[in-house]
Amino acid sequence: xxxxxxxxxxxxxxxxxxxxxxxxxxxxxxxxxxxxxxxxxxxxxxxxxxxxxxxxxxxxxxxxxxxxxxxxxxxxxxxxxxxxxxxxxxxxxxxxxxxxxxxxxxxxxxxxxxxxxxxxxxxxxxxxxxxxxxxxxxxxxxxxxxxxxxxxxxxxxxxxxxxxxxxxxxxxxxxxxxxxxxxxxxxxxxxxxxxxxxxxxxxxxxxxxxxxxxxxxxxxxxxxxxxxxxxxxxxxxxxxxxxxxxxxxxxxxxxxxxxxxxxxxxxxxxxxxxxxxxxxxxxxxxxxxxxxxxxxxxxxxxxxxxxxxxxxxxxxxxxxxxxxxxxxxxxxxxxxxxxxxxxxxxxxxxxxxxxxxxxxxxxxxxxxxxxxxxxxxxxxxxxxxxxxxxxxxxxxxxxxxxxxxxxxxxxxxxxxxxxxxxxxxxxxxxxxxxxxx
Amino acid sequence: xxxxxxxxxxxxxxxxxxxxxxxxxxxxxxxxxxxxxxxxxxxxxxxxxxxxxxxxxxxxxxxxxxxxxxxxxxxxxxxxxxxxxxxxxxxxxxxxxxxxxxxxxxxxxxxxxxxxxxxxxxxxxxxxxxxxxxxxxxxxxxxxxxxxxxxxxxxxxxxxxxxxxxxxxxxxxxxxxxxxxxxxxxxxxxxxxxxxxxxxxxxxxxxxxxxxxxxxxxxxxxxxxxxxxxxxxxxxxxxxxxxxxxxxxxxxxxxxxxxxxxxxxxxxxxxxxxxxxxxxxxxxxxxxxxxxxxxxxxxxxxxxxxxxxxxxxxxxxxxxxxxxxxxxxxxxxxxxxxxxxxxxxxxxxxxxxxxxxxxxxxxxxxxxxxxxxxxxxxxxxxxxxxxxxxxxxxxxxxxxxxxxxxxxxxxxxxxxxxxxxxxxxxxxxxxxxxxxxxxxxxxxxxxxxxxxxxxxxxxxxxxxxxxxxxxxxxxxxxxxxxxx
Numbered sequence: 071x072x073x074x075x076x077x078x079x080x081x082x083x084x085x086x087x088x089x090x091x092x093x094x095x096x097x098x099x100x101x102x103x104x105x106x107x108x109x110x111x112x113x114x115x116x117x118x119x120x121x122x123x124x125x126x127x128x129x130x131x132x133x134x135x136x137x138x139x140x141x142x143x144x145x146x147x148x149x150x151x152x153x154x155x156x157x158x159x160x161x162x163x164x165x166x167x168x169x170x171x172x173x174x175x176x177x178x179x180x181x182x183x184x185x186x187x188x189x190x191x192x193x194x195x196x197x198x199x200x201x202x203x204x205x206x207x208x209x210x211x212x213x214x215x216x217x218x219x220x221x222x223x224x225x226x227x228x229x230x231x232x233x234x235x236x237x238x239x240x241x242x243x244x245x246x247x248x249x250x251x252x253x254x255x256x257x258x259x260x261x262x263x264x265x266x267x268x269x270x271x272x273x274x275x276x277x278x279x280x281x282x283x284x285x286x287x288x289x290x291x292x293x294x295x296x297x298x299x300x301x302x303x304x305x306x307x308x309x310x311x312x313x314x315x316x317x318x319x320x321x322x323x324x325x326x327x328x329x330x331x332x333x334x335x336x337x338x339x340x341x342x343x344x345x346x347x348x349x350x351x352x353x354x355x356x357x358x359x360x361x362x363x364x365x366x367x368x369x370x371x372x373x374x375x376x377x378x379x380x381x382x383x384x385x386x387x388x389x390x391x392x393x394x395x396x397x398x399x400x401x402x403x404x405x406x407x408x409x410x411x412x413x414x415x416x417x418x419x420x421x422x423x424x425x426x427x428x429x430x431x432x433x434x435x436x437x438x439x440x441x442x443x444x445x446x447x448x449x450x451x452x453x454x455x456x457x458x459x460x461x462x463x464x465x466x467x468x469x470x471x472x473x474x475x476x477x478x479x480x481x482x483x484x485x486x487x488x489x490x491x492x493x494x495x496x497x498x499x500x501x502x503x504x505x506x507x
Numbered sequence: 508x509x510x511x512x513x514x515x516x517x518x519x520x521x522x523x524x525x526x527x528x529x530x531x532x533x534x535x536x537x538x539x540x541x542x543x544x545x546x547x548x549x550x551x552x553x554x555x556x557x558x559x560x561x562x563x564x565x566x567x568x569x570x571x572x573x574x575x576x577x578x579x580x581x582x583x584x585x586x587x588x589x590x591x592x593x594x595x596x597x598x599x600x601x602x603x604x605x606x607x608x609x610x611x612x613x614x615x616x617x618x619x620x621x622x623x624x625x626x627x628x629x630x631x632x633x634x635x636x637x638x639x640x641x642x643x644x645x646x647x648x649x650x651x652x653x654x655x656x657x658x659x660x661x662x663x664x665x666x667x668x669x670x671x672x673x674x675x676x677x678x679x680x681x682x683x684x685x686x687x688x689x690x691x692x693x694x695x696x697x698x699x700x701x702x703x704x705x706x707x708x709x710x711x712x713x714x715x716x717x718x719x720x721x722x723x724x725x726x727x728x729x730x731x732x733x734x735x736x737x738x739x740x741x742x743x744x745x746x747x748x749x750x751x752x753x754x755x756x757x758x759x760x761x762x763x764x765x766x767x768x769x770x771x772x773x774x775x776x777x778x779x780x781x782x783x784x785x786x787x788x789x790x791x792x793x794x795x796x797x798x799x800x801x802x803x804x805x806x807x808x809x810x811x812x813x814x815x816x817x818x819x820x821x822x823x824x825x826x827x828x829x830x831x832x833x834x835x836x837x838x839x840x841x842x843x844x845x846x847x848x849x850x851x852x853x854x855x856x857x858x859x860x861x862x863x864x865x866x867x868x869x870x871x872x873x874x875x876x877x878x879x880x881x882x883x884x885x886x887x888x889x890x891x892x893x894x895x896x897x898x899x900x901x902x903x904x905x906x907x908x909x910x911x912x913x914x915x916x917x918x919x920x921x922x923x924x925x926x927x928x929x930x931x932x933x934x935x936x937x938x939x940x941x942x943x944x945x946x947x948x949x950x951x952x953x954x955x956x957x958x959x960x961x962x963x964x965x966x967x968x969x970x971x972x973x974x975x976x977x978x979x980x981x982x983x984x985x986x987x988x989x990x991x
Binding site for chain 2: 098111184190370412423
């Protein structure tokens with residue numbers, strides 16, 4: 071049998087030690103009437119056969135077209151060293167670092183991760199990660215409710231609509247009012263004495279960039295918290311949540327060295343101000359010293375967590391997306407101060423080049439009014455489906471069909487551009503659009 | 508050397524070259540939209556980075572290098588073929604927004620894998636449907652309790668409470684609290700099982716669910732489980748199965764057959780996906796027919812003409828708990844593992860897991876206290892209470908001693924109902940030599956406790972650090988590097 075090392079002799083020796091004749095005796099405590107009624111699975115296969123089966127499945131997926139599809143999940147470069155290092159089994163087959171002495175590698179890497187996220191976002195503290203950008207946002211909303219002891223959350227329409235759905239799921243069981251602000255709504259008219267927090271995103275889901283500093287000031291006057299979501303790559307150049315004065319920063323970390331992987335695993339970033347650190351859910355790593363005064367890293371502030379506080383914990387989360395944060399740590403370390411800023415600029419320059427080329431096409435309308443980072447919304451005369459299908463025949467994943475996510479967004483497509491897109495690919499994209507329109 | 512990567516940084520050093528810049532710079536953004544200075548990321552060469560993280564990796568125990576007898580955690584070998592499959596381009600680089608675009612033709616392979624996984628999990632657990640969207644066991648618990656909340660809401664039931672045994676995992680009460688239920692804790696009887704009489708006193712019309720782990724967290728099968736299920740159902744309370752210990756019962760018991768309405772599984776435990784140093788996991792949730800309409804978004808359907816597709820969400824769905832299919836690439840690895848095992852292989856997993864645990868129990872029961880003197884399932888619970896009373900050598904001391912011999916500590920101080928608990932789960936993938944070595948080291952520790960209890964204060968001696976000052980870590984909080 072695969073993966074069990076027991077020889078007949080081993081089994082005999084073990085049965086003799088336990089002092090039984092047959093391993094079935096170990097199950098005598100389970101009454102016959104409670105035993106499985108059926109268990110009809112296929113026969114086991116060799117590794118070779120299994121691999122061939124999955125190769126066939128993988129071939130039924132389409133990944134070969136030139137990607138202009140983003141919407142929170144991006145086709146970025148992943149340096150070879152990210153794979154090589156994160157595939158070391160000392161990292162990926164390790165357990166949660168509860169035993170600090172045997173987990174200094176994982177713990178130090180997490181401490182470095184926390185530092186990198188703080189540097190990138192301008193926030194003071196962060197945890198060791200949440201599941202993904204959406205659940206991080208939901209936990210941010212719960213944090214704001216705990217901190218302010220208020221019961222209303224306002225969410226801007228520019229927030230990733232998939233995250234909004236997750237936030238609504240999480241909040242549905244509590245006595246909390248969740249208001250999604252439409253494009254016409256003004257924050258002033260929604261903000262009141264019950265408002266715990268306002269969630270917004272920069273660049274927003276449509277790619278537009280704004281400065282939220284004065285809005286955040288208004289929130290603080292109202293004693294409400296500012297919860298900001300921001301695509302981490304954009305923070306290479308854009309004003310940070312910290313600089314704008316945000317109280318909580320949340321985001322998805324896929325873009326930092328993680329594969330698209332059909333949406334998971336990625337990881338969720340959750341960062342805040344020092345004064346709210348005890349309200350942060352999830353694991354946190356701290357630096358201390360060992361008995362001999364040597365630098366040491368440990369999981370800290372564990373009294374917030376479920377294994378200690380049970381029903382009164384800050385969250386039920388009992389893991390972090392550790393391997394994904396390791397990849398992000400290696401990714402950011404490889405790019406470094408100059409490389410990361412340059413990467414962000416390349417995204418910005420590429421997208422703005424494509425935008426300027428598309429603006430020249432007569433029957434394409436551009437939805438964005440503000441400057442854009444690496445995404446923007448176009449409206450074509452074709453239906454979203456027709457546009458995407460025709461472009462895919464020409465070798466492109468041409469973007470995200472926004473009518474699937476928003477009302478009255480027919481014919482609008484979110485186009486994303488990363489540093490991986492060459493000028494030739496973008497020019498060919500433009501000429502293909504001209505052909506299909 | 509434990510210098511951080513920030514201390515190794517040198518201005519002007521760079522890690523990687525970016526693709527050639529081919530387009531004109533866009534017009535500069537107004538200053539109000541830009542960050543004031545570049546993020547202070549470290550500056551290192553690629554080789555610097557590789558050496559730094561390679562050396563960090565050596566400061567870890569891992570299942571590939573060490574025995575992890577961690578009770579309740581099922582640290583079994585993670586077959587390498589899982590990684591090979593996960594690296595296939597068609598999986599690793601698949602964009603999730605093909606789902607949003609409703610382009611099922613681009614994602615047939617992954618949808619098919621999800622459907623096969625759902626069908627297999629149904630067969631394994633005796634449930635009627637699964638969601639593959641929760642990203643960890645605790646996330647699955649929350650999802651399951653949300654569905655239970657939605658079920659009662661639709662039926663107009665007024666429910667406030669969730670019952671858990673005092674031996675439960677901390678996530679059970681925490682997950683119930685995430686869905687705004689109050690928790691009633693029921694004590695265990697002398698055999699470590701939820702006390703049926705105490706349960707009868709606790710149950711009432713306002714109980715929404717009863718969360719149970721089977722076998723329970725002391726590694727024993729609860730003989731009263733059927734009775735508990737029947738009583739709970741008579742109050743229209745649903746039975747929730749915490750799948751942490753599924754590794755004991757593959758092919759032997761199916762939660763769905765004995766009356767459970769909701770189960771969550773930990774694919775990273777039973778189905779051998781790598782733990783990643785604390786995640787990502789995967790926590791699918793299975794339900795009986797009456798709860799299918801509450802399952803979260805997204806679900807996979809199949810029709811002969813259409814192929815695989817994303818189902819329209821039910822109007823009663825609890826909504827989204829994760830963006831797409833949770834930690835899909837972890838679920839995919841679990842499916843790979845399941846196909847290598849097949850039916851017989853899976854049955855064999857539980858038989859050998861239980862055999863191994865009983866082998867260790869039989870070898871150690873004369874050296875440590877045995878709170879429950881009976882055969883165990885896939886894990887055994889021992890206690891160092893006598894040792895602590897006589898020699899002031901604690902469970903923690905023994906755990907730290909074992910670290911020095913290349914053995915990861917067992918689960919300690921859990922379950923909470925056993926004083927000085929040491930919970931050992933060897934899993935089926937360990938061989939007799941490793942278990943003999945482990946048992947000998949535990950026995951050595953017990954002997955040392957009798958002869959030289961003071962010696963324990965020094966362990967571990969051979970690891971990158973000695974015992975860390977956790978009090979200092981919490982009091983003078985330092986959770987990010989800052990230059991002086």
